[in-house]
Amino acid sequence: MVGVKSIPSPAISADERSHEVDHPSSLVAHFGADQPLRLDCGIDLSPFQIAYQTYGELNADRSNAILICHALTGDQHVANVHPVTGKPGWWETLVGAGRPLDPSQYFVICANVIGGCMGSTGPASINPATGKVWGLDFPVITIPDMVRAQAMLIDRLGIDTLFAVVGGSMGGMQVLQWTAAYPQRVFSALAIACSTRHSAQNIAFHELGRQAVMADPDWHNGGYADHGLHPHRGLAVARMAAHITYLSDAALHRKFGRRMQDRELPTFSFDADFQVESYLRYQGSSFVERFDANSYLYLTRAMDYFDIAGDHGGVLAKAFAGIQTRFCVVSFTSDWLFPTSESRALVHALNASSARVSFAEIETDRGHDAFLLDVPEFLDISRAFLQSAGKARGLTGKNG
């Protein structure tokens, strides 16, 4: 008989995960019936909540706030131990003492996106109208919806203009949406490994992931919560496929090559003989411990719909006409999910709008994920960009 080990069930129960959905281990802003979130699909979401973290202190003239926008599977726990996984914050290379975003200098904010599953209202949250989990009754959300919700949070925090909005990948999309929707409120924008529109190839990868989730019998048309289930096999496959797109051929080869996992010879089975298989299975199974399957469907959909030029008559430069925001655009040579050509198109549009823009392509073989890793040249550029913007903003030294 051929030996097959399927992806193991998650070590963390659905209960532990769902606790974070409604009662996150972070700050929460509640928005009542008087403050609905107007969604692009035409629905008013109300009531809703935004879970967020802050690091550092807001200075007296409220000029040192930096909003970090997280990527598809990120959350608000940028620089603290994750409450579910116990792992360090996901962007501690960039945020922390002595790092480019030093909380002794800036007031750093990061909010879980609307549609997420770490405390901001999303498909895993309880629908107050039914008392049950939203599931697929949750309205489809967009990147502009996420940003609109963040703007309401920033209002709530009493901040008029953000010193900087920073993000990579889906976070970079939110950065660009911030500058297009609220140019007066963004002094500087650091958009990393992103694009102004989701490409056909990327939509295709997302569709693959969604179909993997939906093919899991435990998905139950999105109603798995009512059955006390979670489609962890489908979601793990989705994550495995996506994870490949975050790396590069060279990085995978360097890391794993054709090396075997704890064995000398092939087992002539479908067991994880190769290290790369074992690695991917681990990525899949650890992901489902902390992420909700429906949330994954909604957030990938939001990225698919993203197209700034499409919202401005097909002319990207129109989205940024007359903008005063200082931009820094960063791409990575081996990123084939958001290749440099996408960043270049953005830079051309910003040039056509006479915007002040820096654009650096960083040479690395680490693929799309490079923005999350310790890549010194990227970190140096981020630091210098923020310091230069800080000088122009009149931020000097500790707490501006």
Place this chain on the structure above:
Amino acid sequence: MSVQEVLPLGGLSTEQSGQFRADHLLVAGMVKAGSKVLDVGCGDGDLLQILETRGIDGRGIELSREGVNRCVAKGLAVVQGDADTDLINYPDDAFDYVILSQTLQATRQPKVVLENLLRIGRRAIVSFPNFGFWKMRLQLLIGGHMPRTENLPASWYDTANIHFCTIKDFVELCDAIGVKMERAEALDLYGRPLRLRMPWWVWNLFGEQGVFLLTRGQGK
């Protein structure tokens, strides 16, 4: 006599000036304070740094990724791009000055580039090595080989400079496309301006490089 004595630059101390290239200081001196400048082929951003010190809003384009990243790491607003292909992305009148410093000879279409400079900017500042310089002529005439100098050390087969010209050639190009010369300087081997008002042929012989402040001609 040093350039900074010739051209006192506001915002720069003599000590600071000493760190910078003489032709950069000369070019910076041609830019009015408070203006908006695009430096095409900005290298490591030295000129942009001088301009920034003087409170000028400077942007840059640079072909080499290493150059761009060094500029961005200095906090400068520089993008990776090519003078031949990327200037078309900029709208008309986007800048007060567009600077092309020691880059014209490396472009594929110098005439088109020059026209673009004066479309994007109300003024252009162009500097280039003068191939009419006596040392160049001598190497070709006596040595019988393609000239190489301290500033242009590359051999003919590995140089990026594909469109060399003389000061006289450049003046003729400006005339042909209706570009007005507001100011012209010829610099000697050490980057110092030739002090005397002399006829073009003298500059063409003794200027190691030419620096021109250009504006659009009549009817442009």
